[in-house]
Amino acid sequence: MRIHKVIVRHVKMPMKNPFTTSFGTLHDKSFLLLEVHTDEGIVGFGECVAFEAPWYSEETVKTCWHMLEDFLIPMILQKNIHHPDDVSKMFAGIRKNKMAIASIEGAIWDLYAQQSNQPLAKVLGGNKEKIDVGVSLGIQSTIEKQIEVVGKYIAEGYKRIKVKIKPGWDVEVIKKLREAFPNVPMMADANSAYTLRDIDLLKQLDEYNLMMIEQPLAYDDIVDHATLQKHLKTPICLDESIISLEDARKAIELGSCGVINIKIGRVGGLSEAIKIHDYCQSKGIPVWCGGMLEAGIGRAHNIALTSLSNFVLPGDTAGSSHYFEEDIINPEVVVKDGTIQVPQTVGIGYEPNRKIIEKYTVSSKVYN
Numbered sequence: 001m002r003i004h005k006v007i008v009r010h011v012k013m014p015m016k017n018p019f020t021t022s023f024g025t026l027h028d029k030s031f032l033l034l035e036v037h038t039d040e041g042i043v044g045f046g047e048c049v050a051f052e053a054p055w056y057s058e059e060t061v062k063t064c065w066h067m068l069e070d071f072l073i074p075m076i077l078q079k080n081i082h083h084p085d086d087v088s089k090m091f092a093g094i095r096k097n098k099m100a101i102a103s104i105e106g107a108i109w110d111l112y113a114q115q116s117n118q119p120l121a122k123v124l125g126g127n128k129e130k131i132d133v134g135v136s137l138g139i140q141s142t143i144e145k146q147i148e149v150v151g152k153y154i155a156e157g158y159k160r161i162k163v164k165i166k167p168g169w170d171v172e173v174i175k176k177l178r179e180a181f182p183n184v185p186m187m188a189d190a191n192s193a194y195t196l197r198d199i200d201l202l203k204q205l206d207e208y209n210l211m212m213i214e215q216p217l218a219y220d221d222i223v224d225h226a227t228l229q230k231h232l233k234t235p236i237c238l239d240e241s242i243i244s245l246e247d248a249r250k251a252i253e254l255g256s257c258g259v260i261n262i263k264i265g266r267v268g269g270l271s272e273a274i275k276i277h278d279y280c281q282s283k284g285i286p287v288w289c290g291g292m293l294e295a296g297i298g299r300a301h302n303i304a305l306t307s308l309s310n311f312v313l314p315g316d317t318a319g320s321s322h323y324f325e326e327d328i329i330n331p332e333v334v335v336k337d338g339t340i341q342v343p344q345t346v347g348i349g350y351e352p353n354r355k356i357i358e359k360y361t362v363s364s365k366v367y368n
Ligand SMILES: O=C(O)CCC(=O)c1ccccc1C(=O)O
Pocket: 056, 135, 136, 189, 191, 239, 290, 291, 292, 293, 294, 316, 317, 318
C-alpha cells in the first residue's frame, strides 16, 4: 500500500465520571485521532493515547502532534508499505515518543487488516472469540463511596476490579474492600506513588489476597521493584516501567515483576506489543491489556490485541458506556457478563462514526 494522505484531529470528549489516580484527576479525554488514507482509498484509523499533561509518561497531545507533523508523517507519506512491521522499522531510529509512533502504526495495522480482508485480531495472531475484561476504578471521596462503586461494577459482571491506591489511601481502603467483597478478584494500581521506604506498608497488602500490585515504585524503575518483589508474596505487575521488549526481558530476568500490563501506546505499537506478549508467554509470565481511557478506536485495537493467547488475565478494556455518553464507533463496545465479543468482520470490526467524531473535534489538519 502507498500512503497518500493523513488527517490528524484533536478530539475532546467529556468523561461521565472524573478519573482520579495518585497523580491527579481527569475530567475530559483529550486525544489525537489519525486517519491514514492509501492511494486506493482505503482508510485506517489510529488513536493516540497521550494525555494533555505529562503525568503518566512524558508524552502529551502537543508533543505527539509535533512528532507526527515534523517527523513521523513525512516519513510515511508516499511510501510503499508491505506490512505494518515495516513501519516500526522506518521509525526505529527515533527515541521514545512511543505513543506518537503507535498512533500511526495502529492505523497501518487497520489498513493491513482491511487489505488482507481479515479481522484485525486475526492478522495480529489472535484466536479468542471473546475476551474477559475487568475495570479500573478511580479514587473516590470516601471509603464508603469506593465500596459502593466497586459493588456496582461487580454487579455488572466485570471479571476483576482494579482500584487505585496512593499514600493515605491504601491499606485501610483495601482492608475494607476485602471485608465487603471477600472473594472478588481484586488488584491495586499505585501509579508509582511509593518508594522502597514504604516497604513495610506495602507488605501489609499481602494480607488481602490481591491478584497483583501494579507499578508501586518509580515509573522508570525495574531495580527497586526487584528488591520489593523479594519482600512481597503478592505479584508485582509493571505498567509504566515497560516501554519495550528489551525492558520486559530485563525486568523478567531481574525478577522485578510476576505480571506485565501491555499498553499498545506505551510500547510503541501493536508489533512491539505482540513481541512482548510472545516473550512473556515463553517465560511463563501472564499479561493483560492495560487501558488509557481510550475512545472507540483505541478500544477496538485493545480488544483485537487481547485476543492473543497469553492475555490470560482480564484487562482494563471496559465498555464504552463506562467512560462516555456516546462513543466514536458503531456499535459501541459492549461488555456482557464481563466479556467482550471479538469482532469477526474485516478490519477493526467497528465503524468510525463521523458525525460524533466531528462533534467532538477541536481542530484538525490534513497532510498530503
Ligand atoms: O480504564 C482504563 O482505560 C484504564 C485506567 C487506568 O488505570 C489508567 C488510566 C490512565 C492512565 C493510566 C492508567 C493506568 O493503568 O495506570
